[in-house]
Every structure is written in structure tokens, then in C-alpha cells.
Amino acid sequence: MSSFPSARLPSSCAACRQPGALQVGQTISQGRLTWFERFACACGHGFEADGVGLPTPAARAALLAQSGTAELWLDAEAGRPVLVKLLTLLAGLVEAEASGRLVTLPALAWSGTHAEVAFLQAALEQNGVAARVVHRVAIAETPG
Ligand SMILES: [Zn+2]
Numbered sequence: 001m002s003s004f005p006s007a008r009l010p011s012s013c014a015a016c017r018q019p020g021a022l023q024v025g026q027t028i029s030q031g032r033l034t035w036f037e038r039f040a041c042a043c044g045h046g047f048e049a050d051g052v053g054l055p056t057p058a059a060r061a062a063l064l065a066q067s068g069t070a071e072l073w074l075d076a077e078a079g080r081p082v083l084v085k086l087l088t089l090l091a092g093l094v095e096a097e098a099s100g101r102l103v104t105l106p107a108l109a110w111s112g113t114h115a116e117v118a119f120l121q122a123a124l125e126q127n128g129v130a131a132r133v134v135h136r137v138a139i140a141e142t143p144g
Pocket residue numbers: 013014015016017018041042043044045
């Protein structure tokens with residue numbers, strides 16, 4: 001299992017209304033990209049949720065803001081069918097939309113979190129496809 005830095009989203013407790021933070025993150029576990037959310041309040045209320053695929057847009061935005069964006073580029077024609085299948089599954093894209101991204105090579109196939117790009121890269125490698133990963137530095141927001 002691979003872990004990536006989690007992020008915190010401002011939230012408030014559903015039980016006592018005190019402000020808190022939702023911890024959000026992504027992992028790659030047994031060849032699947034998964035997400036989780038955790039909340040714990042001093043009053044004792046808390047919850048955990050997780051699932052397979054992409055996290056909520058808000059959780060993704062928090063992860064991207066904290067850790068920066070990663071890009072997966074496809075250079076070689078041969079990888080196109082595998083990548084189209086992966087993008088269709090991961091992002092719920094229709095096949096035509098996934099293919100459309102890859103018409104002109106090199107193509108930016110996916111721009112997202114480091115976990116997402118690492119997942120795609122590993123899945124491509126398993127199919128013998130080399131992809132190029134570019135890491136964009138996070139736009140640092142100094143707390144306070
Ligand atoms: Zn509470």
C-alpha cells in the first residue's frame with residue numbers, strides 16, 4: 001500500500017457544531033486507487049469513510065492545494081488503448097472523451113493528485129506502457 005500526504009478541509013462537527021477539520025487522503029492499495037475521509041471531534045463525535053476511485057471535488061482541491069499537481073503525459077501511440085481504458089474507469093469519462101485527450105502526442109492524459117498519477121503510471125507499467133510524469137509545485141499558501 002502506498003500512502004500520500006493527506007490534507008485538511010475546514011469543517012464543523014455535526015454533533016456539537018464546533019469547528020474542526022476533515023482529514024482527506026488517497027492511497028494505492030492492492031492495485032486500486034482509494035480515498036478516505038476522517039473526522040474526529042473533542043466531543044466524541046467522529047466518522048470515517050472511504051471508497052475506490054476519485055475523492056470528492058472538495059477533497060481533491062485540498063490535496064492539490066497542499067501537495068501540488070502531477071501530470072501524466074503519454075508520448076507513444078502504443079499506450080493509447082490502455083490509457084483510454086484506465087481514464088474511462090478512473091474518472092468516469094466516456095471512451096470518446098478519454099480518446100480525445102490523446103489525439104495528438106505527446107498528450108497530457110491526466111492532471112491531478114500525486115496519488116492519481118502514481119496509480120495511472122503503475123497501471124500503465126503493468127501493461128508495458130511507459131508514461132512520463134511531471135510534478136508541478138504547489139502554490140504555497142502560508143498559513144496565518
Ligand atoms: Zn463535536
